[in-house]
Amino acid sequence: MTTQLTDEHTSIRTYVQDLRRRVEGIEILEPGTGTTRYSHDAATAKTAADSGNLGPAVVLPATAAQVQEAVKVAAELGVTVVPRGAGTGLSGGATAQPSEVVISTEKLTAIIEVSPLDEVAVVEPGVINADLNKHLEPFGLFYAPDPASFDISSIGGNIATNAGGLRCAKYGVTRESILSLDVVLADGSLITVGHRSIKGVTGLDLTSLFVGSEGILGIVIKATVRLRPIPVARKTVSAFFNSTAEGTDGLAAITLSPVRPAAIEFFDTPSLANIDAHSGTNLRDRGAALILIEIDGYGIGDQAADLATALSAAGGRVTVESDDDGLRLWELRRSGRGLPQDKWYIGEDIAVPKSQLPKVYAAFPALEARFGVDISAVSHAGDGNLHPLITKDKTPDDGTNPPASLLEAATELVKVALSLGGTVTGEHGVGTIKREWAALELSERSREVQHAIKAAIDPQQTLNPGKAI
């Protein structure tokens, strides 16, 4: 074990020396204890801390050319590269070993251009999602993809994971907002894919292929993203129900109405209780389940009225919220819940065809009984994407690792989603954590095709090997 580590460090030290020699002034952090935070993302942080891992070598390029050179040297020396955005990922996609080099895009933070007439922005990958939207506000424009991490996650990472968010219900996932990418490939070469024009079908759609590829096909160093005008009006509508089941049934009323909200979030009974306990609110006094809706655009009054009619008929107690109350409800959605630090827990990210949401929630009690866990879930109900939280009380007999039954419950829940025509990950990605589950979803032939594409574009397996596929 010691020998192996030494070998690894020799190789990575050679890399650091070579790169320093070839690129004057390039910022590199030596592998060791100083780079531990680069050994994990938000999903694997605890594991890394527990194991006292040494961190990888970290390159912090300041230009596209530096990214190219950093990859080229790695390819020449057979060092593997872990591309990294802001490190907020939730599937272990940016996990790095001490023998690997992390190429972080955190210093590439230029907003190169905003074009109101083309409705695009050209940005470097390290731009934080929220910073882009702050920058766009004076133009009357916004960038739609809004993962819950928007305050801390970067556009490059959002692209790597094809990040979703709340507004996907109306505006689509990250892929729908990406027009063109500059990508450094595994040999250090640079290609531009896609078009600044909104349409374009020249050759295979490589842009969509790179979006969501979790760093295994290339490193995005520039993106042309699609913008939209800030809507003329926004309004929050809430509908409280008497039970989780009545609430999930109520979702169909929205689908069957002509209104297409920007966001449709569903809270089950324990999720509301969690918010009340954590934030001192009294949502449970209003009901046992909540559908929280944002509508936007023209005819906001008619939209609200049609929604209210549909949801009332489905048994909901509907309120068109004041702007202040609406804002508060969305804040509670985004950061009002507490994680049960005193319990074992897993947060999940399954998605199902949206008609199947009631069946997923209905499956919780049997799983809770079988595995001795508690399960609750908030959902991006507009696109059938649930974020279940599975918890289990700690007992004195527990070791430092969570009990097996917790992961077993999660695996069974994933199987429920698959049996209903769903997927093991709606928006977080496969990373390292969900590779076994991905194998439950994809056929062997389908996985072969994915690996064949990886091998075609990165034959040496330089970029993020062992992730995503």
Add this chain to the structure above:
Amino acid sequence: MTTQLTDEHTSIRTYVQDLRRRVEGIEILEPGTGTTRYSHDAATAKTAADSGNLGPAVVLPATAAQVQEAVKVAAELGVTVVPRGAGTGLSGGATAQPSEVVISTEKLTAIIEVSPLDEVAVVEPGVINADLNKHLEPFGLFYAPDPASFDISSIGGNIATNAGGLRCAKYGVTRESILSLDVVLADGSLITVGHRSIKGVTGLDLTSLFVGSEGILGIVIKATVRLRPIPVARKTVSAFFNSTAEGTDGLAAITLSPVRPAAIEFFDTPSLANIDAHSGTNLRDRGAALILIEIDGYGIGDQAADLATALSAAGGRVTVESDDDGLRLWELRRSGRGLPQDKWYIGEDIAVPKSQLPKVYAAFPALEARFGVDISAVSHAGDGNLHPLITKDKTPDDGTNPPASLLEAATELVKVALSLGGTVTGEHGVGTIKREWAALELSERSREVQHAIKAAIDPQQTLNPGKAI
């Protein structure tokens, strides 16, 4: 030449015999004069007719299993396969030689399912676009992609070309409406890609890769497509201007307004004159350029008012059309123009970032003078996609082929689009006709990646070789 043809025919006859033996009752048309119409698509029809081509062998599978077997036998015998939808393509993507086998999806016309609660339909590839929408109307739903050929083109062909259309401005291209595909690969194996759920990021996005791949990666035999509720209201707004230049400048007013119409079509002076001559209308009396807009959804009155204000300020004479007049204008857009059968002509499909549309139109006069041609264009202005029509008078000295200057003018026009950040094909695809132009747009490394992906998925080059990339 004769020997070669005989060899080819021997090979293709072996194929037909083998397939008949292995799949009882499979419908196959022998190669020869009876299948000439399968040797070309709508773009190469004239060439094929002129050359008196013999047609290819044609398989008309009735089931997915028959498609699989037809591909498998071809792969075994080294026969190349041309996948074919309705044959309405405009880039030669379905062109087939007598030595090839066409696998046509025209008999696979089942609408398997419509799910209002999931907002999806599951269809076979041979379903005609317009038939799907007729079927959906009683459900209050529609399938958004609407290529001009919607009355005659099939969903499978629309997927193969990532077809656009008029409503893309608001609802996106075909890719944005495709959730999941069943695809027969080059070895006859069948994979399912994507998810019935709206979100899903398990592994590489193969769904987007197959969309627009023009039959070189696989044959789609089933598609889960996304549906939308029919809008609560629709309205047509017209804005006439005094010149083409004033009209193209006026487009910016829409972009800078908060209104996002479903369709924004631009007609230059000769395009209006063409319609008047062909359809007996008097549009030219109303102006020298036209922006034709469809708005839809809630707050239709406010949308119309905001648009009218913006376009009037830009010098447009704005009319909110009656339903009848609006309908008539859209009919004129779709089928009111005549093709100049007495002239040489080329129809094109370039796209540019939408702010650059005025510059493309402004480039026409110099090209007309230089090449002795006439150029006009109708545009899907909402996404910068122009369909220029380049014509040249016939002279007694012309042979049976168009004069070189016609193609030279088209090539120069393509270069204008590229110089403005555009693309050689907005929505028709590369096929056989635009491969040289594609090489002007894509870098060598980018083309290498495309070919590497093709080789990874279809190493024998069985499917539609020589097309798209």
